[in-house]
Amino acid sequence: xxxxxxxxxxxxxxxxxxxxxxxxxxxxxxxxxxxxxxxxxxxxxxxxxxxxxxxxxxxxxxxxxxxxxxxxxxxxxxxxxxxxxxxxxxxxxxxxxxxxxxxxxxxxxxxxxxxxxxxxxxxxxxxxxxxxxxxxxxxxxxxxxxxxxxxxxxxxxxxxxxxxxxxxxxxxxxxxxxxxxxxxxxxxxxxxxxxxxxxxxxxxxxxxxxxxxxxxxxxxxxxxxxxxxxxxxxxxxxxxxxxxxxxxxxxxxxxxxxxxxxxxxxxxxxxxxxxxxxxxxxxxxxxxxxxxxxxxxxxxxxxxxxxxxxxxxxxxxxxxxxxxxxxxxxxxxxxxxxxxxxxxxxxxxxxxxxxxxxxxxxxxxxxxxxxxxxxxxxxxxxxxxxxxxxxxxxxxxxxxxxxxxxxxxxxxxxxxxxxxxxxxxxxxxxxxxxxxxxxxxxxxxxxxxxxxxxxxxxxxxxxxxxxxxxxxxxxxxxxxxxxxxxxxxxxxxxxxxxxxxxxxxxxxxxxxxxxxxxxxxxxxxxxxxxxxxxxxxxxxxxxxxxxxxxxxxxxxxxxxxxxxxxxxxxxxxxxxx
Numbered sequence: 396x397x398x399x400x401x402x403x404x405x406x407x408x409x410x411x412x413x414x415x416x417x418x419x420x421x422x423x424x425x426x427x428x429x430x431x432x433x434x435x436x437x438x439x440x441x442x443x444x445x446x447x448x449x450x451x452x453x454x455x456x457x458x459x460x461x462x463x464x465x466x467x468x469x470x471x472x473x474x475x476x477x478x479x480x481x482x483x484x485x486x487x488x489x490x491x492x493x494x495x496x497x498x499x500x501x502x503x504x505x506x507x508x509x510x511x512x513x514x515x516x517x518x519x520x521x522x523x524x525x526x527x528x529x530x531x532x533x534x535x536x537x538x539x540x541x542x543x544x545x546x547x548x549x550x551x552x553x554x555x556x557x558x559x560x561x562x563x564x565x566x567x568x569x570x571x572x573x574x575x576x577x578x579x580x581x582x583x584x585x586x587x588x589x590x591x592x593x594x595x596x597x598x599x600x601x602x603x604x605x606x607x608x609x610x611x612x613x614x615x616x617x618x619x620x621x622x623x624x625x626x627x628x629x630x631x632x633x634x635x636x637x638x639x640x641x642x643x644x645x646x647x648x649x650x651x652x653x654x655x656x657x658x659x660x661x662x663x664x665x666x667x668x669x670x671x672x673x674x675x676x677x678x679x680x681x682x683x684x685x686x687x688x689x690x691x692x693x694x695x696x697x698x699x700x701x702x703x704x705x706x707x708x709x710x711x712x713x714x715x716x717x718x719x720x721x722x723x724x725x726x727x728x729x730x731x732x733x734x735x736x737x738x739x740x741x742x743x744x745x746x747x748x749x750x751x752x753x754x755x756x757x758x759x760x761x762x763x764x765x766x767x768x769x770x771x772x773x774x775x776x777x778x779x780x781x782x783x784x785x786x787x788x789x790x791x792x793x794x795x796x797x798x799x800x801x802x803x804x805x806x807x808x809x810x811x812x813x814x815x816x817x818x819x820x821x822x823x824x825x826x827x828x829x830x831x832x833x834x835x836x837x838x839x840x841x842x843x844x845x846x847x848x849x850x851x852x853x854x855x856x857x858x859x860x861x862x863x864x865x866x867x868x869x870x871x872x873x874x875x876x877x878x879x880x881x882x883x884x885x886x887x888x889x890x891x892x893x894x895x896x897x898x899x900x901x902x903x904x905x906x907x908x909x910x911x912x913x914x915x916x917x918x919x920x921x922x923x924x925x926x927x928x929x930x931x932x933x934x935x936x937x938x939x940x941x942x943x944x945x946x947x948x949x950x951x952x953x954x955x956x957x958x959x960x961x962x963x964x965x966x967x968x969x970x971x972x
Contacts, residue, residue, distance in 0.1 A: 398440065405435055406467060406541055426488065429540045433485055436466055446485055448511045451478045467541030479512050479530055480538045486511075489539035494528045495671065498708070516591065525705040532700065535673070569611050572596060646689040650698055653688070655763065659756040660686070661703045662710070662783065670707045676700070709776065729772045733781055736769045740782070744789050755790065762786050805891050806835055809884040820876060827871050831881075841865075842885040846894040853895055858882050924963055928956075 408416065410428040417424045417431060422438055424431065437446060441462070444450070454462070456474045463470045463477060468484055470477075483492070497505070505523035509516055514526045576592050593612070650657065660683065668675045680699050683690050690696050743765050751758040766773060766782050773779045813828050820828075831838060841864060849857050862881065865872045872881050879901065886900035 401439060402436070402465065405432060405439075408432070427490070430488055432541060433466060437485060440465060446481070448482060451482055452513075454478075468539075469537040475513060476533070480534050482511055483531075483534060484538040492531065494531050494704075497524050497528055497531075500524075510591075516588075521705065521708055524708060525701055528704050529697065529701045532670075532673075532704070533697065569596060573612055642689075643692055643694050646692055646695045647698060650688060650695055654702065655760050656686070656756065657683070657688070657699060657702055658706055659759045659763075661706045662759065663755065664703070665707055665710055666787075670704050676703065679703075709779070725772075726775050726777060729775045729778045730781075733771055733778050736771065737785070739769065740766065740785060741789075744786065748789065748793060759783075759786055801891075805887065809835070809887055812883050812887070813880050815880075823871060824874065824877055827877060831870060831872075838865075838884075839888055842888045843892060843894075845885075846889050846892070852899050853886055853889055853901070858885070858901065861885055921963070921966060924959055924966075927959060 405413075405416075410431070413428060413431045413435060414424045416435055420435075420439065422434060426434070437444075444462075445453070456477070459474065459477045459481070460470045463481060466481070466484060468480060472480070483489075500508075502520040502523065505520060505527060506516060508527050509523050512527065512530055514523075514530070516523075572595065573592070576588075576595075596612070660679075664676075664679045668679070670676055680690050680696055680703075683699065688695065688699070690699055740762075744762060747758050747761045747765065751761065763773065763782070771778055771782065773782065810832060813831065817825055817828060842861060845857050845860055845864075846853065862873050862878060865881070872878060882901040886895060889895035890897055890900055
C-alpha cells in the first residue's frame, strides 16, 4: 500500500479500526486511541528509525520537522523543543501526564522524566517537578492528537530517509568510562552525576552492584577527587544551557536579582488565581512589564512562568505543612525559633505597613527580610507558610479597620456627592473631580482652616472663599454643576468636625438636601399641612347680608388651599430629588 494512502487511513481510522490494524501487524493494542495511532505510524511508516530517548538526539533538525508533520503534531520550535514534543507524543498520554498530576510522581520518576526530556537532573523533587511542569506548559496542546486538517485527503507525503546505523563501538572498560567521566567533570560532580555514571556502566554491560566493579569506581573517583580538591577551579562552567543574546542575558540577570520582588507579586497573584488558568497567568506575566521586567522576551517569560509554578508548589506545600507536625529536628527547631520571635514580628509588621501603606508587594518583601534578620529559616515550608499567613492576617485586619474608619466613611460620603450623575458631566468637570479626589486631604485642611477662622457658621463669604482658593490652585470648580457639590462636601466636613449643625449644610441643588437630617423637618411640615386640611366648623351666618362676604372668604380659602397644594407638590419634588 502507498505510504500516503496508509497515512490517510491511519489519520481517519477510528479506535476499532486502529485495533484491527494493530492486530494485523502484531502490535500492542493497549492505550488510548491517539497513543495507538502514534504507535502504528511509528512501526508502519518509520520502521527503520530509532525513536528512543537516545535515538532522538541523533536525528537532524531538518528531518525532525518532517517527522513531526507525519505524526500530525506541531512542527515549529527549537530542536530541543521538537525532540521533547516527539518523545511525549510517542511515550505518554496528555490526559495522564498533566501538570496537576505531577505531584503524584516520585522523585525517581521525575528524575527519569527529566533525563528523557534533556533537562538538568540536579535538585530535589520540587525542582525536578517544576522543570517537567515547565516543559508540559510550553508544549500544551502541541502533542497527543493528530491535527484535524490531516483527517482530510491530502497529496503525496515525503518521508525523510533513515540515517545508516553507526557501527557499535567496542564495549568500554570500567576504568576508561570512569576516566572519561572525571575529565568531563573537572570542576566536580554531585551525587546525581555519580548515579548517572553507574547507570551508564550498567548500560554498557557492567554490573555496578558487583563489589569488584563498585570498588574500582570508588577507588578512581575518590583518588581523582582528592587530587583535584586542593586546587580550586579558576573557571566554573554552568553546564549545557542555551546561548542567549546580550540583551536576553541582561534581562535574565535582572530577573534573578529581583527574584524576591517577583515572588511577592506572584504570591498576590496566587491568592486569587492559579497556574492552571493559562489566560490569567499570561495576563499577570504581561503586567510585570509595568514593573520593569522584560517579559516580552521569550526566555524571560518562560523563566517567570517557571518561578510562578515553583512558588505555587511551595505555597501548596506551605499550607499543608502549616497544620502538620514537624517532620525533622531541623523543622522543629525552626518552628520553635519562629514562635520565639512571633511577638517581635507582630510589632515590626505594624511599622512596615505604615512605611508602605499602599504597596503590599514592598511590604511583603520588607517583612520577609525582617524574618531573615531575625534568623528565621524561610527555606522550611512550615516557617515560610506561617510568616506569610501572619502578614496576610494583618492585611485583612487593616482592610477591615479601614472600612469602619470614620474618616474613610466621611470621605466615601463626600465622594458619593461629587460623583453623583458624573456620567452626564463634561470631561473637564470629571477631571476636576478626579483631581480633587486625589487631594481630598488637602481639601479637608482648607475647609477646616476656613471654618476655624469664621464665627457665623458657613456663610456666603466663607463659601466664596473656598471656591476662590480652589480656583487659585487650578481647580475649575466655579460652575453650576461643581460649585454646589464642593460646598456640600465642605458642609459635611464642617458638620462632622462640629463646626456646623446638620441644618447648615448647603444644598446640592434647589429642593434637594445634602443630608438626611432634614427629612424629619420635611415630615413634620407635611403633617402640619395634612392637619390643615381637616374640616373646621364654620360659623353660622345669621345675617343674609353676609352672603357676599362669605363668598369672598370662600374664594380666599380656595386660593389658600391651592397655595398649600403647591407647597405639597414642591415638598414631594424635593423628596424625589
